[in-house]
Amino acid sequence: MKAVQLGKFPGFVAAVLLAAIAFPSAAQNFPSRTMRFYVGFTPGTGSDLVSRLLARKMGERFGQPVIVEQKISSGGVLASEAVVKSPPDGHSMVLLSGIHPVLAAMRKSLPYDPVRDFGTVSLVSSYPIVISVASDSPVKSLSDLLARAKAAPGRITYSMGSTGSMLHLLGEWMNIEAGTTMVPVPFKGSSPALMDLLGGRIDAMIDTGTASFGQMRAGKIRALALSSAARY
Template sequence: MDKNTMRRRAFIAAMLLAAVPASPVLADPAYPAKPIKLLVGFAAGGGSDVVARLVAKPLGERLGQAVIVENRAGDGGNIASAQVAKSEPDGYTLVLMTSGHGTNAAMRKDLPFDPIKSFSWISTVTTYPLTLAVAPASPIRSFGDFIQRIKAEPGRYTYTSVGVGTAMHLVGEWIMAESGGSALHVPFKGGAGPMTELLAGRVDVMIDTMTNTAPLFKSDRVRLLATTAPRGVQALPGVPSVADTLPAVVFESWLGIAAPAGTPAAVVGRLNRELRAVLEMPAIRQQLVDWGGSPQASGPDAFQARVEQDIQRLRAVVAQRKIQAE
């Protein structure tokens, strides 16, 4: 091969390479090269916010760039999710999602993003089962007893949640659908209302997160009938699962981190690895446990599958029970 032919081939190869758009990973092999934003869809000081700040600092230390928590509160977390969904998929804008993402998708058809396809799923952070609690003096002695009562006397008993369309409400209706019983839903708009009414004897059962009820259980202010975890919870010895009686009813609230759809696989992989390492730190794990959670990292595919399953199951409950947003 003569020198002119070699030069021509080298020139053509260089032109072809120049014509191929560089992916963000190729263009920025040193990711991350600047601070990363972690959006939280709820106000500062709330449960999701404190978890975000707990993991942000050590995650930033492992990545070599600060992870800055920014609150974008409103619309049940959808404001933050919408902002991330339309952000550049370069790994510099993330969102701490809650399981409310699934309930929002189950209840609403007007979300400004696709609840699955608009995101690259990085990892769950922690999970929290829901609990069914009664006042200490309640005549309802067990979850099985509760089911028997709502089947024998439909509409006599009540259960409360922090609002229509919340996970607590949908799980309550899921229990009704699977058991064939009927209890009246008494919704509150968050706050201490459910607990106040339960302890006053004006509602029979409260469905809430373990984060809120575990301290009350440990101080004997409530009795727990069951949790919605797939099996008994180590932190709540002797408390059975709803699934022991109704095998189909399994639900855990969760927190996890996602990025915009199209984020390069190498970036997702790096974030997943470093987040897993953070969640293995004893101090981080213990703090999450102290807050009533179970530290739980996952692969991106497993995280996406969890969200898809939540949406599918809860949409079925919404349709079967004809639940409408207020």
């Protein structure tokens, strides 16, 4: 699939994930017990899928159980807070996505310091954001979607995650660049957004590549554009 550019703004790689972990105080004995991987988003989202894959591989590598625990909240704040409140011995982890720095900029207060309270272990993955419609949608291209949005101001809807998320920002950037007024509809995860897209209750879905590619291969959705300069 070729990347699509809107106006003069190039496609960007979104949802860069960083595994953040408190630094172990006794690295020579690490890990010494069961590890815990906190996930702040609903099952099936990009963060959830990548976290579960990492947990399984880490369990195999270290020979210790790695439990995935869901602490769902807006922006994944509860999962990040759980790591900060855990002993700083490296046994509690969270996957930080692109919304982590956005929250730091948008919210007046957070239950943690977004920089000082985390120790970055590694860049895990990067993937594009996908703009898609249901496979039976009359919308055939991104330009078609924007044309319909211009013809019906305030009536074309798209899914987003939390307010201020990368998905939301991309949708609003399209509105600014194209001069449209598409309406964002918040969802708590990819699965409910997909259900409403397939049910015709929203017109388009903006989601991560990890959550979208499988649905594309299954023929349930049709991608209109993705934020990448490379083919996938």
